[in-house]
Amino acid sequence: MATLEIRDLHVTVEADNATKEILKGVDLTVKQGETHAIMGPNGSGKSTLAYSLAGHPKYTITGGTVLLDGEDVLEMSVDERARAGLFLAMQYPVEVPGVSVSNFLRTSATAIRGEAPKLRTWVKEVKEAMARLNMDPSFAERNVNEGFSGGEKKRHEILQLELLKPKVAILDETDSGLDVDALRIVSEGVNRVRETGEVGTLLITHYTRILRYIKPDFVHVFSGGRIVESGGAELADKLENEGYEAYTKGGVSA
Amino acid sequence: MAEAQNAPTLGSARAGGPPPAGSTTAGAIAVAAESTVATRMSAPPSFDVADFPVPHGREEEWRFTPLERLRGLHDGTAVATGGGLKVAVDAPEGVVVETVDRDDARLGRAGTPVDRIAAQAYSAFEKAGVITVPKETVLTEPIRVAVHGEGGTAFAHQVIELGAFAEAVVVIDHTGDAVLAANVDYVLGDGAKLTVVSVQDWDDKAVHVAQHNALVGRDATFKSVVVTFGGDLVRLHPRVAYAGTGGEAELFGLYFTDAGQHQEHRLLVDHNVPHCKSNVVYKGALQGEDAHAVWIGDVLIEAKAEGTDTYEMNRNLVLTDGARVDSVPNLEIETGEIVGAGHASATGRFDDEQLFYLMARGIPADEARRLVVRGFFAELVQQIGVDDIEERLIARIETELETVSGSGR
Ligand SMILES: Nc1ncnc2c1ncn2[C@@H]1O[C@H](COP(=O)(O)OP(=O)(O)OP(=O)(O)O)[C@@H](O)[C@H]1O
Ligand SMILES: [Mg+2]
Numbered sequence: 001m002a003t004l005e006i007r008d009l010h011v012t013v014e015a016d017n018a019t020k021e022i023l024k025g026v027d028l029t030v031k032q033g034e035t036h037a038i039m040g041p042n043g044s045g046k047s048t049l050a051y052s053l054a055g056h057p058k059y060t061i062t063g064g065t066v067l068l069d070g071e072d073v074l075e076m077s078v079d080e081r082a083r084a085g086l087f088l089a090m091q092y093p094v095e096v097p098g099v100s101v102s103n104f105l106r107t108s109a110t111a112i113r114g115e116a117p118k119l120r121t122w123v124k125e126v127k128e129a130m131a132r133l134n135m136d137p138s139f140a141e142r143n144v145n146e147g148f149s150g151g152e153k154k155r156h157e158i159l160q161l162e163l164l165k166p167k168v169a170i171l172d173e174t175d176s177g178l179d180v181d182a183l184r185i186v187s188e189g190v191n192r193v194r195e196t197g198e199v200g201t202l203l204i205t206h207y208t209r210i211l212r213y214i215k216p217d218f219v220h221v222f223s224g225g226r227i228v229e230s231g232g233a234e235l236a237d238k239l240e241n242e243g244y245e246a247y248t249k250g251g252v253s254a
Numbered sequence: 255m256a257e258a259q260n261a262p263t264l265g266s267a268r269a270g271g272p273p274p275a276g277s278t279t280a281g282a283i284a285v286a287a288e289s290t291v292a293t294r295m296s297a298p299p300s301f302d303v304a305d306f307p308v309p310h311g312r313e314e315e316w317r318f319t320p321l322e323r324l325r326g327l328h329d330g331t332a333v334a335t336g337g338g339l340k341v342a343v344d345a346p347e348g349v350v351v352e353t354v355d356r357d358d359a360r361l362g363r364a365g366t367p368v369d370r371i372a373a374q375a376y377s378a379f380e381k382a383g384v385i386t387v388p389k390e391t392v393l394t395e396p397i398r399v400a401v402h403g404e405g406g407t408a409f410a411h412q413v414i415e416l417g418a419f420a421e422a423v424v425v426i427d428h429t430g431d432a433v434l435a436a437n438v439d440y441v442l443g444d445g446a447k448l449t450v451v452s453v454q455d456w457d458d459k460a461v462h463v464a465q466h467n468a469l470v471g472r473d474a475t476f477k478s479v480v481v482t483f484g485g486d487l488v489r490l491h492p493r494v495a496y497a498g499t500g501g502e503a504e505l506f507g508l509y510f511t512d513a514g515q516h517q518e519h520r521l522l523v524d525h526n527v528p529h530c531k532s533n534v535v536y537k538g539a540l541q542g543e544d545a546h547a548v549w550i551g552d553v554l555i556e557a558k559a560e561g562t563d564t565y566e567m568n569r570n571l572v573l574t575d576g577a578r579v580d581s582v583p584n585l586e587i588e589t590g591e592i593v594g595a596g597h598a599s600a601t602g603r604f605d606d607e608q609l610f611y612l613m614a615r616g617i618p619a620d621e622a623r624r625l626v627v628r629g630f631f632a633e634l635v636q637q638i639g640v641d642d643i644e645e646r647l648i649a650r651i652e653t654e655l656e657t658v659s660g661s662g663r
Contacts (some may be wrong), residue, residue, distance in 0.1 A: 054614050057606065078613035087614075094611035098571060098630030104615070107625055111616035143629075144611075157502040160615065 002032040002085065002167035004053075004200060010063035011052045022048040024225035025064070030090055030168055030200040037203045037211060037236065040174075041244040045100065047091055047203045049222075050172040053082050054088040068168065074208030085167030089157035089174050091204075096144035101156070104144045105163060112164050129162045132192070134185050150177035158189040167244055170194065170202045175210035187213030208240040223247040271292035291522065291586060299366035303330070303377040315369055318548040318580050320516055323487045325407070325461050327371050332433060334378060338406005339432050341383065344398040350386040356413075360384055360413055364439035365467025365493055372465040372491065375435035385424070389417025389443060394554045396423040396640055403432025403460055410436040411458045411555060414450070418443035419472070424450045425640060429484075431457040436464040436603035442474040449477040451643055455650070456484035465491040470530070477636050480536075482509040482517050483650055489518040496527040504548040505534045505640055507549075508634050509579065509646070510654050513542025521549040523566075524557040534566035539627050540577035541654070551583040551597065559593035571630050572625070619656025624655055 011023035022045045030036050040046050052059045053066060054080040068074040068084055076084060095105065105126060110116045117125070130137060133155045145153050154174050161169055171190065175183055193199050193212060203214060211219075211233070219235040220227045221244070228247050229235065263300045294314045297306045308329045309316040316328075318495050320584060326332035354361070361382050367373040383395060385641075399412070414424055420443065442448050470476045477515055482488050494503045503523060511517045523532040538547045549568045570579045583597040604626050612622035631651060 054610075056610055077619075078610060079616050079618050082614055082616035090611070090614075094607045096608045096611060096626060098626050099612075100629060103625065103629055104612070107617055107621070108612075108615035111618070111621075164615070224399075 002200060003067075004030045004073075004086075004168045004202075005067045006053070006064070007066075009049070009061070009066065011048055012060045012062050013048070013058075021062070022059075022225050026226055028220065028227060031203055032200050033177055033197045033219065035201040035203060035214065036218045037205060037216035038220050038222050038227075039205055039208070039236065039239055041248055042206065044222050045225040046222055047172055048225075050088055050091075050170045050204055052203075053065065053081075053170055054078060054086060058100060058157045071201060079111065081167075084127065087161055087164055087166035087169045089154075089161060089169065089171045091172040091176065093145050093148075093153040093157055095146045097146060099144050100141055102140040105160065108160065109163055126163065129159055132162075133159055133189050150162060151179065151182040154159060154186055155180060155189075157180070158186050161193055162183065162189060165193070165196075166199060168200045168202065169202065172204045173206060174203075175205055183210060184213060190214055196207040207235045211236045220249065221247055255501065268380075273618045291554050291584070299324060299368045300373055301367060303370060303373040306373050309370060315413070315520070317545075319518060320487065323461065323516065324371070324463070327374060327433065327461065327463055330374065330433070332374075332407050334380075334409055335406040338404055339408040339410070339434060340400075340402045340404060341410075342384070342400045342402075343385065344400070346393050346397065348388065348391045349393070349397055350384075350388070352386070354384050354402045358382065358384065360415065360441075361411060362437075362439065364413075364441050364469040364611045365465070367437060367465060368491070368493075369465075370462045371435050371489075372437055375409045375437050375464075376411065378435075379411045382411035382413065384413045384415070387416045387420040387422045390419045390572035391417070393423065394423040396425050396436070398584065399424065399426040401426065401428045402432075403428070403430035403434065403456065405431050407433040408435075410434065411439075412436065413439045413441065414448070415439075415441040416443055416446035417450050419445040421447040422449070423640060424448070425643060426450065426491065428454050428456055428460075428462060430450070431460050433461045434463070436462075438464060438466045440468040440476065442467070442471045442497075442501075443474055444472040445476055446471055447475045448638065449479070450639060451479040451481065451640055452490075453472060453643065454480075454482040454488050454490075456483060456488070458484065459485060461487045463487075463489045466493060468492070468494045468503065468505055470494060470496045470501035473500035474498075475502045477504045477530045478506065480505075480507040480519065481643075482507070482519070483645060483654070485515065485517070487516045489516075489520070491520045491522075493522045493524070494532065495524040496530045499527055499529045501527065501648055502531040503533070504637075505536075506637050507538075508631060509538040509547060510651065511538060511540040511545040511547045512654065512657070513576075514544050515600055516548075517551075518548035520548075520552075521555070521566075522552040523564065525553070525555040525562045525564065528559050529561035530559070531562075532564045532566075535634065536568045536572065537570070537631060538568075538579070539571045539573060539630065539654075540579060541573040541657075543576035545577040547577075547579050549579075549581045549599075550611050551599075551633040552598070553585045553595070555585075555587045555589060555592060555595060557588040558587050561593055562589075562595065563593035564661045565594065565596045567598045569599075569630075571627065572601060572603045573627070597602045624652065627651060627655060
């Protein structure tokens with residue numbers, strides 16, 4: 001069973017000629033089939049956690065370990081991590097001029113699966129996945145994320161999630177910027193992947209809204225660069241009613 | 255990449271992200287009573303080099319060009335060396351290949367030199383090449399002109415003429431090392447179809463300045479594909495004018511500008527006749543310190559040219575820091591009775607965030623870079639229509655990319 005183990009993770013960034021510690025000892029274990037929601041106020045370090053796990057060069061790991069099925073993730077390059085089974089749906093997906101969605105998806109699937117998918121079945125697979133996400137077929141011919149609306153970018157991220165079938169999926173604010181219809185479509189996509197039971201999901205969000213569609217097994221409150229409280233789905237209800245004040249204003253994280 | 259289409263005002267049109275340092279991508283559509291395309295040149299067109307002042311570098315047509323690297327082509331100090339440039343023509347049966355004297359009546363009919371180096375070339379060449387495809391001759395194999403530099407300085411003139419309803423593909427391939435100033439005339443008879451692929455695959459030190467003049471006959475179709483990879487300084491000036499209604503011109507260009515290279519493409523399409531079409535698409539990738547690409551796209555729709563349909567686009571992909579792009583589309587419209595007119599210019603960067611995004615999907619770094627560049631050029635490569643050139647181009651793009659990933663990014 002695939003397991004992602006994060007132990008005492010410390011991360012810094014360079015900003016304005018100063019080194020700033022953002023993650024201050026994160027501990028978390030995500031097992032295949034589980035869904036963990038990470039909730040926290042703006043600037044608490046949620047995206048930093050997501051990027052650090054994926055290997056973004058801007059973030060420096062200063063301490064701790066990250067293991068995927070016992071393998072040292074921090075030793076791997078960005079592409080190796082993805083091929084090992086980590087997937088990051090980005091809060092702000094990047095535009096890539098000159099590369100069509102269809103070319104991108106196929107190159108990516110080839111890299112992740114270790115061989116080029118058979119063209120006939122692949123075309124069908126992509127078409128069906130796009131249809132399920134209410135994406136017009138014309139998106140396949142457009143350049144990656146170029147001119148996509150916020151909601152289209154998020155759907156495109158979930159399309160990749162469905163096609164690449166990772167062991168652990170980190171979804172960074174996939175819900176932000178979506179209207180109710182898009183939120184439902186995107187959530188259904190995530191749920192399809194979850195229902196296979198083969199993915200561990202780390203759902204990063206600022207709002208409880210998405211948790212009505214995607215039921216987490218665990219909820220963690222993230223504040224000041226670490227997890228300050230963990231619980232079951234009921235913790236989300238508490239956050240819904242009380243907000244993050246208890247954790248930010250002289251609370252646990254101060 | 256953001257782009258301006260039919261932007262009614264003068265303004266800047268550039269990529270959404272931060273543009274590469276020192277880049278300009280300005281576009282303009284001017285509705286003018288009189289063209290400024292001609293009036294902003296330092297002298298009117300002429301075959302005589304003496305009619306042009308020696309440029310000092312601040313003139314509109316020279317301001318992007320590093321004059322000190324022209325090896326004297328611009329100021330009269332460049333002297334032809336005998337035998338420094340070999341030209342070999344390989345033509346299918348039915349094609350007439352000639353070498354003619356300066357006074358041959360067929361020279362200089364497609365256009366007149368518009369700057370000092372073109373006039374210098376016209377004033378200094380000794381013999382000219384004339385390739386004729388007789389009327390109604392339809393070639394199934396390309397005519398190949400191999401221009402190989404052996405370190406010399408040369409002034410050249412080449413005419414390629416197609417009679418009425420003739421069809422031909424011509425590949426002009428520049429390799430080796432040379433300092434070359436040239437004029438190339440393309441004369442298309444009524445209903446003729448000509449595709450010219452001009453490949454600039456020079457060695458690192460070469461300097462190549464040329465004016466291409468196409469005169470497109472009634473209902474004729476002209477397609478030019480300019481592919482520039484090599485050279486220290488390449489400055490090409492493809493120009494199109496029409497000799498009758500119903501003419502169509504497609505101008506495609508592809509360049510890959512490396513560290514220290516200056517590659518300049520200045521185009522002019524003169525819609526001087528009603529009911530003609532033009533379509534211009536130039537794309538370039540740049541990498542390395544002081545790689546400099548210049549693209550000037552002038553399209554002029556004269557008052558009498560009603561029914562004109564034109565579009566021009568330039569896109570640049572900047573792969574590393576230190577490269578510079580100047581992209582200036584300029585559309586001048588003297589009549590409102592047109593079918594369509596538009597332009598677009600965009601300069602985008604391939605940056606670390608894009609690299610990260612592709613790698614986060616399992617794609618290794620060098621493959622990610624190849625994916626982006628290949629994808630960027632793909633639609634243009636497909637336009638070439640000459641298999642061995644397409645293959646060579648793709649292979650050449652791959653080697654260019656190896657130099658960048660090898661440079662330790
Ligand atoms: N590359 C960076 N350079 C400088 N500072 C950074 C960088 N990335 C993150 N930070 C800082 O680290 C802190 C945490 O940022 P992060 O984006 O991880 O927060 P977040 O919890 O995802 O917030 P949000 O809810 O707004 O998405 C912020 O103070 C942010 O400004
Ligand atoms: Mg965030």
